[in-house]
Amino acid sequence: MSNSFSRSSGAAVVCHDCDLRLARPDADRGHWFCPRCGARLGSRHRLRAQAVLALAATALVLWAPAVTLPLVYVEQFGASGSVSVASSATALLDDRYGLVAAVVLGTLVLMPAAQMIALLVAMARLHAGGRPRRWLWWYRQGREWAMPEIFLLGALIATTELGESASLRLGTGLFCLLGLVVARWVAEGLADPAVLDRILEQRDAEAGDAARV
Numbered sequence: 182m183s184n185s186f187s188r189s190s191g192a193a194v195v196c197h198d199c200d201l202r203l204a205r206p207d208a209d210r211g212h213w214f215c216p217r218c219g220a221r222l223g224s225r226h227r228l229r230a231q232a233v234l235a236l237a238a239t240a241l242v243l244w245a246p247a248v249t250l251p252l253v254y255v256e257q258f259g260a261s262g263s264v265s266v267a268s269s270a271t272a273l274l275d276d277r278y279g280l281v282a283a284v285v286l287g288t289l290v291l292m293p294a295a296q297m298i299a300l301l302v303a304m305a306r307l308h309a310g311g312r313p314r315r316w317l318w319w320y321r322q323g324r325e326w327a328m329p330e331i332f333l334l335g336a337l338i339a340t341t342e343l344g345e346s347a348s349l350r351l352g353t354g355l356f357c358l359l360g361l362v363v364a365r366w367v368a369e370g371l372a373d374p375a376v377l378d379r380i381l382e383q384r385d386a387e388a389g390d391a392a393r394v
């Protein structure tokens with residue numbers, strides 16, 4: 182904590198990426214950036230906690246059908262079948278691609294759900310006046326590691342590739358996955374980490390508590 186960049190008498194801000202401590206700029210609007218690592222540190226946008234809460238809840242509701250229901254139905258040479266996120270992961274496990282299956286399960290299945298749960302709880306606590314640092318930390322991890330849109334992209338590419346040799350029908354799972362990706366994308370856009378940091382700092386200041394986790 183001795184990493185002091187500027188000893189200002191006013192409010193200070195700590196970079197969430199590299200822990201550099203800086204004096205808060207006087208600017209009333211816009212964003213500012215960490216001079217060492219370039220992370221975005223501040224913004225004057227307001228947090229619409231209830232909208233984020235609703236979007237996170239929507240994404241969570243869509244999660245189960247997006248993972249379990251068929252994304253596409255394939256029909257070729259009289260045989261037919263369907264592909265879902267869960268069946269792809271189990272197929273990988275059966276083929277002894279254990280590591281790939283674990284990555285698929287982690288980034289496409291578990292992390293998006295964990296991230297939306299963390300966001301949901303964090304928004305509810307923020308709305309109630311709390312300082313949910315641990316939940317926001319999980320939300321941030323999800324921003325880095327959850328990538329359900331990759332599966333959507335893969336499914337769409339496979340659909341166009343297979344479409345030439347087989348007959349395909351889009352499944353409900355694909356639309357749920359699309360809804361999940363869009364809801365999560367908008368929620369992340371609204372729940373900007375820089376805005377969340379600012380709220381936590383304000384609450385710390387209000388509570389007269391400089392302790393950081």
Ligand SMILES: [Zn+2]
Pocket residue numbers: 196197198199200201215216217218219220
């Ligand atoms: Zn930094």
